Amino acid sequence: MARIAVLAGDGIGPEVVAQARKVLDAVLPDVQATEYDLGAARWHRTGEVLPDSVLAELAGHDAILLGAVGDPTVPPGVLERGLLLKLRFAFDQYVNLRPSRLWPGVVGPLGNVKPGEVDLVVVREGTEGLYAGAGGSLHRDTPAEVATEESLNTRHGVERVIRDAFARADRRERRKVTLVHKTNVLTHAGSLWARTFDAVAAEHPDIATEYQHVDAAAMFLVTQPQRYDVVVTDNLFGDILTDIAAAVTGGIGLAASGCINPEGAYPSMFEPVHGSAPDIAGQGIADPVAAVLSAALLLEQLGHPEAAARVNAAVAAELASRVPGVTLRTEEVGDRLAAHAVA
Amino acid sequence: MARIAVLAGDGIGPEVVAQARKVLDAVLPDVQATEYDLGAARWHRTGEVLPDSVLAELAGHDAILLGAVGDPTVPPGVLERGLLLKLRFAFDQYVNLRPSRLWPGVVGPLGNVKPGEVDLVVVREGTEGLYAGAGGSLHRDTPAEVATEESLNTRHGVERVIRDAFARADRRERRKVTLVHKTNVLTHAGSLWARTFDAVAAEHPDIATEYQHVDAAAMFLVTQPQRYDVVVTDNLFGDILTDIAAAVTGGIGLAASGCINPEGAYPSMFEPVHGSAPDIAGQGIADPVAAVLSAALLLEQLGHPEAAARVNAAVAAELASRVPGVTLRTEEVGDRLAAHAVA
Ligand SMILES: CC(C)[C@H](C(=O)O)[C@@H](O)C(=O)O
Ligand SMILES: CC(C)[C@H](C(=O)O)[C@@H](O)C(=O)O
Numbered sequence: 001m002a003r004i005a006v007l008a009g010d011g012i013g014p015e016v017v018a019q020a021r022k023v024l025d026a027v028l029p030d031v032q033a034t035e036y037d038l039g040a041a042r043w044h045r046t047g048e049v050l051p052d053s054v055l056a057e058l059a060g061h062d063a064i065l066l067g068a069v070g071d072p073t074v075p076p077g078v079l080e081r082g083l084l085l086k087l088r089f090a091f092d093q094y095v096n097l098r099p100s101r102l103w104p105g106v107v108g109p110l111g112n113v114k115p116g117e118v119d120l121v122v123v124r125e126g127t128e129g130l131y132a133g134a135g136g137s138l139h140r141d142t143p144a145e146v147a148t149e150e151s152l153n154t155r156h157g158v159e160r161v162i163r164d165a166f167a168r169a170d171r172r173e174r175r176k177v178t179l180v181h182k183t184n185v186l187t188h189a190g191s192l193w194a195r196t197f198d199a200v201a202a203e204h205p206d207i208a209t210e211y212q213h214v215d216a217a218a219m220f221l222v223t224q225p226q227r228y229d230v231v232v233t234d235n236l237f238g239d240i241l242t243d244i245a246a247a248v249t250g251g252i253g254l255a256a257s258g259c260i261n262p263e264g265a266y267p268s269m270f271e272p273v274h275g276s277a278p279d280i281a282g283q284g285i286a287d288p289v290a291a292v293l294s295a296a297l298l299l300e301q302l303g304h305p306e307a308a309a310r311v312n313a314a315v316a317a318e319l320a321s322r323v324p325g326v327t328l329r330t331e332e333v334g335d336r337l338a339a340h341a342v343a
Numbered sequence: 344m345a346r347i348a349v350l351a352g353d354g355i356g357p358e359v360v361a362q363a364r365k366v367l368d369a370v371l372p373d374v375q376a377t378e379y380d381l382g383a384a385r386w387h388r389t390g391e392v393l394p395d396s397v398l399a400e401l402a403g404h405d406a407i408l409l410g411a412v413g414d415p416t417v418p419p420g421v422l423e424r425g426l427l428l429k430l431r432f433a434f435d436q437y438v439n440l441r442p443s444r445l446w447p448g449v450v451g452p453l454g455n456v457k458p459g460e461v462d463l464v465v466v467r468e469g470t471e472g473l474y475a476g477a478g479g480s481l482h483r484d485t486p487a488e489v490a491t492e493e494s495l496n497t498r499h500g501v502e503r504v505i506r507d508a509f510a511r512a513d514r515r516e517r518r519k520v521t522l523v524h525k526t527n528v529l530t531h532a533g534s535l536w537a538r539t540f541d542a543v544a545a546e547h548p549d550i551a552t553e554y555q556h557v558d559a560a561a562m563f564l565v566t567q568p569q570r571y572d573v574v575v576t577d578n579l580f581g582d583i584l585t586d587i588a589a590a591v592t593g594g595i596g597l598a599a600s601g602c603i604n605p606e607g608a609y610p611s612m613f614e615p616v617h618g619s620a621p622d623i624a625g626q627g628i629a630d631p632v633a634a635v636l637s638a639a640l641l642l643e644q645l646g647h648p649e650a651a652a653r654v655n656a657a658v659a660a661e662l663a664s665r666v667p668g669v670t671l672r673t674e675e676v677g678d679r680l681a682a683h684a685v686a
Contacts, residue, residue, distance in 0.1 A: 070527075076537075080527040109566055111454035130494070135531040145498040147535040151473070155488040182579070184413075184423040188478040192490040194419075215586040222565060222590035223452055236525070240583055243558040247565035 001030040002302055005061040005267070009039040010079075011276025012286035012330075013067025019288035019334025020065060020295040023314070026338040027307040028299065034061070038083055040071035040276075049082035055090060059266060063298050066271035067291065071278060081133065088126050091266035093259035094157065095164045096126035096238060097297065098273065100225075100245035100255065105320035108250050113225060118249055120228035121172075123165040124238025126259055128157040129189075131235045153189045153234075158196045164262055165232035166204050176208040176229040177201070180217040180237055193234065214241070221245055246273055253286075254319075256293035260301060268301050270294040284330045289315055292337055314340035344373045345645055348404040348610070352382040353422075354619025355629035355673075356410025362631035362677025363408060363638040366657070369681040370650040371642065377404070381426055383414035383619075392425035398433060402609060406641050409614035410634065414621060424476065431469050434609035436602035437500065438507045439469035439581060440640065441616065443568075443588035443598065448663035451593050456568060461592055463571035464515075466508040467581025469602055471500040472532075474578045496532045496577075501539045507605055508575035509547050519551040519572040520544070523560040523580055536577065557584070564588055589616055596629075597662075599636035603644060611644050613637040627673045632658055635680055657683035 006021065008014035024031050036054060043049055058064060064087070069079045087093070102108050102118040134150035162179075169177045179197045183190030194211065201209045212220065214237045220227060221244045233241060246255035255273035272290030280286055293315055299308035314337045322328070349364065351357035367374050379397060386392055401407060407430070412422045430436070445451050445461040477493035505522075512520045522540045526533030537554065544552045555563065557580045563570060564587045576584060589598035598616035615633030623629055636658055642651035657680045665671070 076526040076533065077528070077530040081530065085528070109453050109455065111452060131528055135494075135529065137531045137535065139498075141538070143498055145535055147496045147531040149494040149496075149529045149532045151478075151492040151494075153490045153492075155482075155486055182582075183419040185420070185428070185474060185579075185582075186478065186492045187420040187424065188480045188490040189492045190419065192480065192488055195484070215582045218561065218583045219586040219590040219595065222587060223594065236528075239525075239528075239558045240561045243562040244565060244587065247562040251566065252562065 001032055002028060002063070003061045004031055004033045004298075005058050005064045006033050006035045007038050007064060007066045008035065009067040009069040009276060010041065010071050011068055011278045011281040013039070013069065013276055015281070015284065015286050015330050016272060016288040016291035017065060017067040019330060019337065020291040022334045022338040023292050023311055023341055024295050024299070026342045027310055028304060039069045040074045040079060043074055043078065049079060050086055058087070059091070061267045062302055063267050064269040065295065065298060066269055068272065068274065068276040070276045085131060087269055088259050091261055091269065092127060093261050093266070093269060094125060094127045094161055095260040095262055096124035096235070097258040097260055098122045098124060098238070098242040098245070098255065100242070100249045102249045103254070103316060103319040105322055106250040106254065107324060108248055110222070110225070110248055113248070118225045120225065120245060121168065121230055122238055122242045122245060123161060123168060123230060123232045124242060125157065125161045125233070125235045128153050129235035151186070151189055153192055155192060155196060158193055159200065162197055162200045162232055165230050166200055166207055169207050169230040170204070172229060174229040175206065176210070178217070178228055178231045179209070179211045180214050180231055180233040180241065181211075182214050182237075183211075184213060189234070197232070217241060218244055221248060225249070242273065252290065254289050254293070256290050256297055258294065258297040258301060268298070270298040285327055286330050287328060288330050288334050288337070289318065292334070310341045311337070344375055345371060345406070346404045347374055347376045347641075348401050348407045349376050349378045350381050350407060350409040351378065352410040352412040352619060353384065353414050354411055354621045354624040356382070356412065356619055358624070358627065358629050358673050359615060359631040359634035360408060360410040362673060362680065363634040365677045365681040366635050366654055366684055367638050367642070369685045370653055371647060382412045383417050383422060386417055386421065392422060393429055401430070402434070404610045405645055406610050407612040408638065408641060409612055411615065411617060411619040413619045428474060430612055431602050434604055434612065435470060436604050436609070436612060437468060437470045437504055438603040438605055439467035439578070440601040440603055441465045441467060441581070441585040441588070441598065443585070443592045445592045446597070446659060446662040448665055449593040449597065450667060451591055453565070453568070453591055456591070461568045463568065463588060464511060464573055465581055465585045465588060466504060466511065466573060466575045467585060468500065468504045468576070468578045471496050472578035494529070494532055496535055498535065498539060501536055502543065505540055505543045505575055508573050509543055509550055512550050512573040513547070515572060517572040518549065519553070521560070521571055521574045522552070522554045523557050523574055523576040523584065524554075525557050525580075527556060532577070540575070560584060561587055564591060568592070585616065595633065597632050597636070599633050599640055601637065601640040601644060611641070613641040628670055629673050630671060631673050631677050631680070632661065635677070653684045654680070
């Protein structure tokens, strides 16, 4: 039995998560899902973001399925820091896994890239860097104001995520890991990342490696996304690069992610990369594919690779059959995906 | 008379700078250029990167024209921190100006974007943020190693670059400024940027404004680059976003930049965005357009807008006449551009 905590969240979150649950139920018997009401609505109603008691309950689950949190009516940072990042850090989800594939049938923005040619995965560090929340300000609202943000990086944190990236490359066909950082400017953190990368690479002589500065990688993701297999990078660089990777493979409507604690000491969390999209919420037109692909990552993490493969196959069929310009209905897509995944 | 310090630098730097000088000489009588030997070669020969005496001499010029510095044989950071960033900081070049235009004749990577549709300029902060060099490490080369990088942001630094962005938008047709940051995670620096942006925006009720998180902006630069006019952002975000903007408008072979001290208290510096490209150096095949467009920015900054316009027109004619697949010769392109610019 898989005990899944469902955090549907705000905006289109509940709409897309409902489809992901449909698909999960279709491929996995005995999913026990518990819904948690967290996000903008709860904050407005109660002032609470993530009570400790809820955090403790979530810890008792095998995995978390998250829709989207965020709303323009909530000040920036409240839900991001208080809920999303809080969970990533509290549950030590140090592997923020973001695969990008240009699926057959999907028309990406790049004229010279054909479906099937792009199949990369970004292993984004999830518990360190500029996301540590180490910063402050002085003399706020005066001409003398100064504000800082500190990137914290440890050998422990950097090494474990690099090891994960090599382990993933080891299971893939092209067997290549690209380290992305900015060693020429961020010399201290960059040096730690580069030295650790080289040390881990030395244990994997059969895996190809390369290094790129983040600005160059951002460019190559647009001009030659085909060149990447596994990309390992820092938390903030990963945030930016994965949105570019999503853009060149058809948009964040298709981009899945997993915030993973590989050891399973804590639950991992699976969420579409897209946000709550308040502009289209409630209309039943959000694309549930990203949420469904995130559910496939969940299945893999919980040790159900065949079920995951069936979900991926359903998505492939769905995307291949799409007619450009035809508005999709969230529910219908979910129904089709669930039906295909069991067939 | 314009006194220009020429730092041709490494790799293709000297090749492209020679063309930029040709063009400058063609449109501006009385350019007095002084060459400085700085970069990888000097470092290898003497161990020096930028002696104080040279820095003092450079300060006496009206502008600096830089080719490219960097070489794989030099450890990361040595030339970047010791030369390029040293100059940007020492000469208080707080406006790092990076225009991106999809020129007619240029085939960009985006299938649905037509030449003429993209015309944006990124005003990247140049003297603060993570480029301040505030970081360190402890327990290096042990399992306990920790490395930090600190982003330093001041109201002074943020306000002046935002003011510059609004002033530029005021001189442009579309009159729109987009602030890019990551206010939902970098809450301290993000709040400083956002509050300062709002305050300056309030003085310009006739200029449209929007805010985007850096990950969203990276995505929109790929999916809808047409939407941007002036983008103002932090030093590191600007580094990444301008490479994306360059990629979608035909590559860094065409991307110009100016590191500007708007008050003219110190010389401004103009450089192609591309690097030293050691792989093609010495072959005479580097595209000098980025260097020549940087020279046009130099002309504008020194108060010669008509000369700048003539250089831009020459570039437009050159790009419109290019035949895809035909290898260009650096010298010939330079000759054509110079001839066209005087005609
Ligand atoms: C919402 C935000 C805090 C988050 C991040 O920056 O990690 C998002 O952009 C993402 O990529 O999951
Ligand atoms: C070479 C490097 C220090 C530099 C930067 O990061 O600013 C470069 O990438 C640029 O954009 O000019």
